[in-house]
Amino acid sequence: METTFATELKDGIARITLVGKLDATHAPALQEALKGLIGQPVDKIVFFARDLDYIASAGLRVIIFAKQQIGAGAQVYLVGAQAPVLDVVKMSGLDTFMTVQDAFDA
Amino acid sequence: MSESSFPATLDRLDEMIAFILDFAERQGLNPGAAYKVRLAAEEVLVNIVKHAYPDGPGTIGIACAPAEGAAGIAIEIKDTGLPFNPLEKSDPDTALPMEERPIGGLGIFLVKKVMDDIGYVRDGDTNILRLVKHAS
Incomplete structure (x- = not known):
């Protein structure tokens, strides 16, 4: 699947749709896209990951970046992640600090 | 080979x-094991690309062989850059909340988690990292 990242901010909810591979090659593009959210009023950072096939540490770092730079007070959600992706998130311990769920209703 | x-x-x-x-x-290797090989390979290779050759271009040698003993893959990754033994790196604190996390250190940690065996030697001017993943 071709890798694309889409971001949208509405009513304090930043929705980030991840498709394809969040690896070292593609992570910088996502980080750039997320920079547009810095300084905006964000209560929730929601990563939609149903069509994310793969994540490496470069991708985990972007999630950490999002939390640190966009909103220390914002709640981070990981929605619909496939098992192999979720495994990597769990190995890093990041799942403890985000809400992992199958679906997201604002 | x-x-x-x-x-x-x-x-x-x-x-x-x-x-x-x-x-x-x-x-x-089944898809789950292959995913782990992809992850480990990426982490190791990106590390070399980013840090091994600060003074200019360099080369990465890759050799793949069947694993010894049980079915699987043994990967040897070589570079002639700065000496670096990833096994000496201390593991990050995975209990730290995100806002307190340092940005680095996760990659090598993941490699250790997903591979069945890892070995490192410095041979002359060459870093040699050996990764083994069994098929199941």
């Missing part, structure tokens, strides 16, 4: 990973 060398640049990363995954598939 399958061996090749590549320029140590990020735009060749996909090619290097495909080289390794092709061999892994032929050794009968």
Whole structure:
């Protein structure tokens, strides 16, 4: 699947749709896209990951970046992640600090 | 046995990973094990690309062989850059909340988590990292 990242901010909810591979090659593009959210009023950072096939540490770092730079007070959600992706998130311990769920209703 | 060398640049990363995954598939690794091989390969290769050759271009050598003992893959990754033993790096604190996390250190930690065996030697001017993943 071709890798694309889409971001949208509405009513304090930043929705980030991840498709394809969040690896070292593609992570910088996502980080750039997320920079547009810095300084905006964000209560929730929601990563939609149903069509994310793969994540490496470069991708985990972007999630950490999002939390640190966009909103220390914002709640981070990981929605619909496939098992192999979720495994990597769990190995890093990041799942403890985000809400992992199958679906997201604002 | 399958061996090749590549320029140590990020735009060749996909090619290097495909080289390794092709061999892994032929050794009968299931998709879950192959995912872990991809992850470990990426982390190791990106580290070399980013840190091994601060003064200019460099090369990465990759050799794949069947694992000894049980079915699987043994990957040898070589570079002639700065000496670096990833096994000496201390693991990050995975209990730290995100706002307190340092940005680095996760990659090597993941490699240790997903591989069945890792060995490192510095041979002359060459870093040699050996990764083993069993098929099941």
